[in-house]
Amino acid sequence: MATLRDIRRRINSVKSTQQITKAMKMVAAAKLRRAQQRIVEARPYALKLREVIASLALRTEPERHPLLARRETGRKGLVVVAADKGLCGAFNANILRKAFDYLRQAGDTEVQIILLVVGRKARDFFRRRQIERQGEWINVFDQLAYTHAAEIGSQLAGAYIGGELDEVDLLYNEFRSAGIQRPVMERLLPIEPLSVESGELEPVEFIFEPSPEVILSELLPRHVEVQVYRALMESAAAEQGARMTAMEAATKNAAEMIERLTLVFNKARQERITKELMDIVGGAEALREAGTA
Amino acid sequence: MARVEGIPKMVTLEVVTPTRMVAREEVEEVVAPGAEGYFGVMGGHLPFMSTLKTGELAYRKNGTWRYLAMSWGYAEVRPETVIILTEAAEKAEEIDAARSQRARDRAFERLARWGDESIDVLRAQTSLARALTRLEVAEKTQ
Numbered sequence: 001m002a003t004l005r006d007i008r009r010r011i012n013s014v015k016s017t018q019q020i021t022k023a024m025k026m027v028a029a030a031k032l033r034r035a036q037q038r039i040v041e042a043r044p045y046a047l048k049l050r051e052v053i054a055s056l057a058l059r060t061e062p063e064r065h066p067l068l069a070r071r072e073t074g075r076k077g078l079v080v081v082a083a084d085k086g087l088c089g090a091f092n093a094n095i096l097r098k099a100f101d102y103l104r105q106a107g108d109t110e111v112q113i114i115l116l117v118v119g120r121k122a123r124d125f126f127r128r129r130q131i132e133r134q135g136e137w138i139n140v141f142d143q144l145a146y147t148h149a150a151e152i153g154s155q156l157a158g159a160y161i162g163g164e165l166d167e168v169d170l171l172y173n174e175f176r177s178a179g180i181q182r183p184v185m186e187r188l189l190p191i192e193p194l195s196v197e198s199g200e201l202e203p204v205e206f207i208f209e210p211s212p213e214v215i216l217s218e219l220l221p222r223h224v225e226v227q228v229y230r231a232l233m234e235s236a237a238a239e240q241g242a243r244m245t246a247m248e249a250a251t252k253n254a255a256e257m258i259e260r261l262t263l264v265f266n267k268a269r270q271e272r273i274t275k276e277l278m279d280i281v282g283g284a285e286a287l288r289e290a291g292t293a
Numbered sequence: 294m295a296r297v298e299g300i301p302k303m304v305t306l307e308v309v310t311p312t313r314m315v316a317r318e319e320v321e322e323v324v325a326p327g328a329e330g331y332f333g334v335m336g337g338h339l340p341f342m343s344t345l346k347t348g349e350l351a352y353r354k355n356g357t358w359r360y361l362a363m364s365w366g367y368a369e370v371r372p373e374t375v376i377i378l379t380e381a382a383e384k385a386e387e388i389d390a391a392r393s394q395r396a397r398d399r400a401f402e403r404l405a406r407w408g409d410e411s412i413d414v415l416r417a418q419t420s421l422a423r424a425l426t427r428l429e430v431a432e433k434t435q
Contacts, residue, residue, distance in 0.1 A: 038312070045311045048378055052342075052369065146311040146380070209329055209343040218344050219367060222380075229311060 004272065007265045011258055018254035024087065025247035032178060032240035038144075039175075039233050046226045053223055054194040056216040064213075066161045067191050067220045077114045077134075077156065077165040078102065079188070081172035081231055082122035083239045084141045089246035091181060091239055092121040095173055098183045102171070103131065114165060118152070118232070141236050149229030157224045160189045172231045173238040179245050181238035188227055191220060300337035305374045306352055308361065308382050315361065315382045322353040323375050325368050334370050341370040345379065347422045349430050360385045362430040364423055388431040397424035 063069060080099040082092045099115075099122075106113045116135035117123050123136050135155065140148045159165045168189040173181040208215060306323055308315040323334045326348025334341075345366040351358055366379030400421035403412050 041313050042311050044314060045309045045378060048309060048376060052367070052378075149311075150380070205340065207339060207341045209327060209332075209341070212342075215342060215344055215367065218365075226311060 021247045021250040028244040035237035071166045077168035079116045081235045082119040084120040088243035091242035096125045153225030153228040172235045175237040178241040320352040320354045324351040360430045362427045393427040
């Protein structure tokens, strides 16, 4: 039987844990708002870029651009995006398990998978399992900026053009709502043909400077960067959502535990008082008996 | 010179980066750093697409010129709109001159070690171009 002091100590410790989880939840909520806002702010650029590339593709021979060219898949790049930090429920575990299963399945086929990881948790996971990584980007989510995506994107595009990778897929957690994240796998390279609804494309004759081909070849790498940026932002928002939910649950569990411990504490206190009373009553009784004797 | 009927006097200028909409304004004239030289746009310009290089983007609104420093980008010009997509753009008043000066000095210092294997000359050159543009643009507001 734990002493009263032990129980009191446990209650205090759970209380301070609860304060931390509560604070983390609030921080995650604020960061989630910021992450969602960032997704919205990035939309006009991505949409416009997409529209322009689609319209340029109609005026040129897009197959001739190396980023659009399809090749037999021999070496396939897989970019796994996880978080830099934990304490966000099954967020990291889900995506990493998916990546791990995928790698194992691919082991039985001819295709060679080149693994690239984003996020400290992803790096640590594969490092522990001694799986080789061709690229690592860590500590990107604390100060997520377009430059991170630009660096990752241009490196991947370079490897694709150089023939080191014949295909590149992105595996990341998609943000559905604050409570729901879903691992998704998306094709990054070669760039899937972009199309706009035919109604949107007006038959205007543009003057191009330099040529449509040159403009297209400058825009395509940017499209890759934007895709990477979007995946990073989605993952960042999903991570904060997962952390918020996890911390919310932790706070609730702590509250339950405090309630239970308080009950145990009160019972123990009651028992002690009863025991003390019995001692006093017993003592008084003994004294009285001694007096009358 | 009398304006021809039907030609719009103003153009809507939109400057968009991956992280934000830097500007969206009705302006009288835009001068942008085209890949093949600066070009000016007024209302009623023919449809025109161009890539842009690091440089100064200027626009005139109510008779006053305003300036933006921008890095690589793309412009789509239509009779009534100019849309500029760029990786980074800053209004003159947003530029951190001290930071740009440091960037410029760093780039100079790296370029001075030309031939050293560890120096990425191309990167140093572009960051120098960016820093110089920023400083030039920042000066124009004073």
